[in-house]
Amino acid sequence: MTSLQLKGRLWVLQRDGELVSDIDTDMIFHNQYLAITDIAKMGQYSFDNLEGFKDFAELAKPGDIILAGDNFGSGSSRQQAVDCFRCLGVQAIIARSYGAIYKRNAINSAFPVITMANAKASDFTHMEVVVLDMEKGIMGEKKTQAMSGVQKDIFFAGGLFEYAETLK
Amino acid sequence: MGRTLIEKIITAHGAGECTGGDVVWLGIDNRSARDFAGANVVGNLEKYGGESPIDDPEKTFFTFDCNVPANTIPYATNQHRIRLFAREQNLKIWDVNAGIGSHVVIEEGLARPGTTTIGTDSHLNIMGAVGAFGQGMGDVDTAFAFKSGKVWFQVPTTVRVTLTGMPAAGTEAKDVALAMLKEFGSHTLLGKSVEVQGEWLDQAALSDCITFSSLGTEMGAIIILLAPNQNVLDAFGMKREEAFYADDDAEYEKEYTLDITGLEPHLAAPPNPHNVHPVSEYKEVMVDGVFIGSCTNGTYEDMAYAAKLLKGRKVADGVMLKVVPATRKTWDRLLHEGLLADLFDAGAIVSNAGCGGCASGQIGMTGLKEVQVSTSNRNFTGKQGRGDTYLAGIGTAVATAVLGRIATVHELEEV
Numbered sequence: 370m371t372s373l374q375l376k377g378r379l380w381v382l383q384r385d386g387e388l389v390s391d392i393d394t395d396m397i398f399h400n401q402y403l404a405i406t407d408i409a410k411m412g413q414y415s416f417d418n419l420e421g422f423k424d425f426a427e428l429a430k431p432g433d434i435i436l437a438g439d440n441f442g443s444g445s446s447r448q449q450a451v452d453c454f455r456c457l458g459v460q461a462i463i464a465r466s467y468g469a470i471y472k473r474n475a476i477n478s479a480f481p482v483i484t485m486a487n488a489k490a491s492d493f494t495h496m497e498v499v500v501l502d503m504e505k506g507i508m509g510e511k512k513t514q515a516m517s518g519v520q521k522d523i524f525f526a527g528g529l530f531e532y533a534e535t536l537k
Numbered sequence: 538m539g540r541t542l543i544e545k546i547i548t549a550h551g552a553g554e555c556t557g558g559d560v561v562w563l564g565i566d567n568r569s570a571r572d573f574a575g576a577n578v579v580g581n582l583e584k585y586g587g588e589s590p591i592d593d594p595e596k597t598f599f600t601f602d603c604n605v606p607a608n609t610i611p612y613a614t615n616q617h618r619i620r621l622f623a624r625e626q627n628l629k630i631w632d633v634n635a636g637i638g639s640h641v642v643i644e645e646g647l648a649r650p651g652t653t654t655i656g657t658d659s660h661l662n663i664m665g666a667v668g669a670f671g672q673g674m675g676d677v678d679t680a681f682a683f684k685s686g687k688v689w690f691q692v693p694t695t696v697r698v699t700l701t702g703m704p705a706a707g708t709e710a711k712d713v714a715l716a717m718l719k720e721f722g723s724h725t726l727l728g729k730s731v732e733v734q735g736e737w738l739d740q741a742a743l744s745d746c747i748t749f750s751s752l753g754t755e756m757g758a759i760i761i762l763l764a765p766n767q768n769v770l771d772a773f774g775m776k777r778e779e780a781f782y783a784d785d786d787a788e789y790e791k792e793y794t795l796d797i798t799g800l801e802p803h804l805a806a807p808p809n810p811h812n813v814h815p816v817s818e819y820k821e822v823m824v825d826g827v828f829i830g831s832c833t834n835g836t837y838e839d840m841a842y843a844a845k846l847l848k849g850r851k852v853a854d855g856v857m858l859k860v861v862p863a864t865r866k867t868w869d870r871l872l873h874e875g876l877l878a879d880l881f882d883a884g885a886i887v888s889n890a891g892c893g894g895c896a897s898g899q900i901g902m903t904g905l906k907e908v909q910v911s912t913s914n915r916n917f918t919g920k921q922g923r924g925d926t927y928l929a930g931i932g933t934a935v936a937t938a939v940l941g942r943i944a945t946v947h948e949l950e951e952v
């Protein structure tokens with residue numbers, strides 16, 4: 370059963386000791402691949418336009434968790450920028466803040482995006498195994514925002530429309 | 538602790554006590570989709586809607602306004618797919634003859650003070666003009682609202698802007714909105730609910746409020762939410778007690794003041810809406826076309842003002858003046874009150890009600906090097922063709938059309 374406790378390897382997206390901010394949807398899933406509609410084909414292009422992490426898709430393993438800076442997922446409304454991570458089995462994204470549409474898209478697909486308002490690159494070690502508790506709002510020793518009620522409802526249902534099914 | 542206007546509206550729509558930052562389920566009074574993205578909403582409902590894809594047919598409808606009537610086969614096909622679905626589900630369509638959806642919904646009294654509206658139009662936050670919540674959303678969220686009657690929503694934090702003083706004579710709501718863009722750009726108000734107050738807004742007409750709030754999207758705001766003044770209440774036949782207002786002791790995340798005393802007409806030069814300057818600095822720019830209309834400046838009052846200024850004058854040789862009233866009701870009044878004749882006699886091309894200038898090709902695009910003045914809300918490169926677009930109010934647009942170069946409304950007096 371889906372759980373609010375996740376354990377996984379942590380990708381610390383950093384450059385020069387700073388978490389990378391303003392990772393936009395073109396860095397996550399470039400517009401040259403927008404015609405792809407099959408989620409199984411999306412994973413291979415994840416971050417292939419993000420300087421320093423272009424080999425992400427090759428090295429990522431199911432269960433991984435990603436840590437980034439501010440404004441993650443700014444830019445376009447493309448759903449693929451969420452689905453590419455789901456395809457690879459990435460479990461969650463932790464960031465200081467998100468682009469508004471990206472956050473809506475992720476929550477609507479039951480993909481955990483969690484805010485850690487004052488995250489720093491030095492808080493974690495790249496590739497360490499961390500435990501994320503989305504109910505209590507804690508990862509390792511550090512506080513995160515807890516999942517909101519809405520986010521939880523959709524998460525457990527498996528998506529916005531799956532949640533709608535449970536309404537009637 | 539007192540609450541802001543958006544917190545009160547959201548609380549009253551099934552969300553319970555809430556404050557900026559909370560994520561809530563928000564009940565939606567008006568669930569709409571337009572011809573743009575409407576077919577995707579239908580697609581989602583066909584896939585996920587099950588036996589009962591529509592929560593409440595009385596509150597759910599389509600408004601066709603982008604490409605009306607459809608001038609490409611894909612648009613026509615999408616519109617018709619929506620019609621078939623709507624017939625099957627007994628949903629109302631304001632079809633290709635009705636006009637811009639957001640305006641129709643206000644005109645019909647559906648989006649009245651204190652209500653909530655969502656749909657696939659990024660300018661639906663225009664409802665802030667009447668002290669109501671409105672928000673553009675994607676097709677998945679919109680389909681979900683069709684099916685369930687609600688959406689999840691993160692309550693934005695609220696900031697307040699106080700406008701001090703009164704603008705100069707001949708300055709319009711559009712100029713005041715442009716002054717806001719000049720001051721705040723596209724980032725300062727990002728993600729905020731923005732309550733604006735001041736002497737100018739206390740006396741503003743409903744049409745002015747609509748123009749003013751419509752540019753909230755260009756400021757990055759979730760909404761520019763105005764407390765309904767007497768003019769707005771009267772337009773809906775409502776009493777003050779029936780509308781929502783922020784508490785006197787409401788707490789704002791930030792407060793700003795903007796002095797608009799003696800404000801002169803402004804324009805937004807290419808390539809973006811916050812590149813704002815006084816019109817008088819651009820007098821040497823020759824123009825090829827002028828567009829009057831859009832959800833920003835397409836009301837009856839806008840059109841009537843344009844007709845008044847154009848009466849007995851002529852559009853300059855070589856300049857195309859395109860006029861698109863926002864709704865069929867406005868068209869009706871212009872026609873029967875004789876104002877259409879004033880527009881026509883001056884040389885204007887008057888098109889059927891709708892979005893006109895934004896919707897690709899509907900009333901013509903601009904070509905490379907073509908210069909246009911538009912009363913619309915976006916002038917990003919490529920948005921309305923390959924030419925250069927300047928955004929301005931009605932007076933500036935008319936004076937420019939008559940003089941053939943960018944001009945202020947004051948210069949018309951000499952013509």
Ligand code: SF4
Pocket residue numbers: 602603637658659660831832833891892893895896914
């Ligand atoms: S006039 Fe333009 S900006 Fe306004 S609703 Fe229509 S397409 Fe959108």
